[in-house]
Amino acid sequence: MANKIRVATTSLAGCFGCHMSFLDIDERMLQLAEVVEFDRSPITDIEHCTNCDIGLIEGGVCNSENVHVLREFRNNCKILVAVGACAINGGLPAMRNHIPLEECLNEAYLDGIGVENPKIPSDIELPLLLNQVHPIHEIVKIDYYLPGCPPSADVFWKFLTDLIEGREPSLPYELVHYD
């Protein structure tokens, strides 16, 4: 089928838990694969995305590489979606926001218990950390938000099927209440 909907996914400062939850749509993945083609994604190992319809972003933005990846997605995806608590609010990684970055790095690489050969890594291949972890909508324009930690498989399914079938996505209350 030539005109499949192209979907790209990535995890920035996330734990891949949202991706795991996405995979929990189980056998519905086959149904999805009939109309969807995956571009850049941990599922495909494609390194860069090109001309996609939907981009799903898990995790917040903690370093310079996250910014570049996020911008690549924004440039190449018609619809960009913040998936899960970390993408929406910064989540768990953002807990470091209350501690100055200098203290974090000192603890991890210089003064911490059990640190051998203390040295701040400085290889130019390594992305630099931002002072704070940011939700992705503070860096680029985001079109939709899927709440949850992680969003359930049914949330992914409902959201994607709505979009694919040309409806404005909407999540019923049962899918977004958590107690």
Added chain:
Amino acid sequence: MRQFIQGIAENNHYQATRLLQMLRQIQSRYHYIPEAAIEQLAGLLNIPRTQIISVVEFYSFFHLSPRGQYELLISDSITDHMLGKKNLLGYLADKLAVAVGQVREDGVVSLDNTSCTGMCDQGPAGLVNGYALTRLDRSKIDKIAELINQQKPLEEWPSELFQVDDNILKSGLLLDQQFEQGAALKSALKRGVKETLAEIDKSGLRGRGGAGFKTAMKWQFCSEEQQTERYVVCNADEGEPGTFKDRVLLNSYADQVFEGMTVCAAIIGAKQGFLYLRGEYLHLYDKLQDILEQRRRNGVLGNNIQDAGVDFDIEICLGAGAYICGEESALIESLEGKAGIPRNRPPYPVTQGYLGKPTVVNNVETFLAAAGIAVNGGDWFANIGTEKSKGTKILSISGDCTRPGIYEYPFGVTVQTILNDCGADDVLGVQIGGPSGTFISNQEFDRKLAFEDLATGGSFIIFNASRNILDMVHNFTHFFAHESCGFCTPCRVGTSLLQKQVDKIVEGHGSAGDVVALEELCQLVKNYSHCGLGQTAANPILTTLQRYPDLYQSRLKEISYEPGFDLDGALETARRMANRDDAGAHLAQTQMESEHE
């Protein structure tokens, strides 16, 4: 210290409801609330220490870490800014060698901002150890810095620093009255309390705080409650930026206000009343206590008032820097010695107020008017004003005009008339009712002050054509984020998000979708917040966005999207620590820039 705390607890009869007053004394003595004091007080009052800590953390004037022996707070109201506050604050910080928000290393002085101190007609204003400073300028600041560096006790400071003027520039029905102490009570008791309530009903008097609930109806409801232990509370927590009329009324008309409360007590059958005085008006405290004492001596307060078998007394409770306590249920919580978090309503205070008992809470001006009506009858009041807004309204006028101060007008007066009287030219617009009210543009000056059109608690801030409206919006939005009590998420998080989004646009980081996002956020905060604070916190944005959409649009960049913070700057620490400055160690602020790279 143990002895001091013990003494305070004893003087307050070990009542946890008096916690705020005790903490005020401790803060004033030690310039913070020491951990040991909290422990001891918790034991003495038999309440958890966490309860005390929550109260300390809630109020702006209490601190868990030491402030300076001279605690300087500078008012951050938009009116102070219009009078050059920002420059003065910088000058003061330099003079005292202390950064804003910090305590100087020697512990002598600390400096910070505080919400509007109610001196808008005589700003820039501030507080030193709670006492009001007015009309600050460089020479006064030089003087203050000198006094502090010499560590002169406050009592020895020159009195002109603390000079607070009434500035009554136009008086009417209420302010013109020659009031004789006891007259309202005498008339009320002679006429009969039921009949006096009928007169107040006839007068059409509505609450002067801004909401405009019918006063007679409120008193009637309270008097009909089953529970016979009832309370009268006068709300003098005048925190709405730009409002200062209650300060003037309590300075020069307090006797009449207290008498209004006493008439209310006689009508509803209350034995105890409270004047909840905002902490910023500490300078009025002794004077008001003297008036109460004098009233007791003259038999118009206390037991068996005017030999009519009415027992009623009034206690003054000072606030501690929390705007939200102007909301009546939050005020009652605060009176009970707790954090000022608004209650669920209903039940309303008239059925379950102070200590769960029926309570009437009214504005200072309402009690003043009620005393006048008790003397002169309902028609005296009802003959003035409009159909739904009887009587007069006392306005606090500040901002860009030659004669800021207190003005009393019959309801129904047009904005233009007021502007003419106070000497305002080249006016861009007026903020009516404070930040939680409405901004009206110069196309609407034929509108009327009345509950039918522009309802107001009395704040009237004038902006001339040289002002930038977005500066005002920025100031008000920060005010609400600071004053949100934190109880409900839509307000706690929402006001902070509003602040962030307004900052982003004002600072020129906004792009196409940002104004739309701001407006959506406004609707969310407005519609889902628990109390009036959150429900009105978006008003400065909404009312100006409606009138000046182009102003907001003009701040937007044409690029698709930009972060609201300096992206490359956020890598600075990591760059320095890793000792890097290669191309990969930098980030472009926008996507377009990065594409060009």
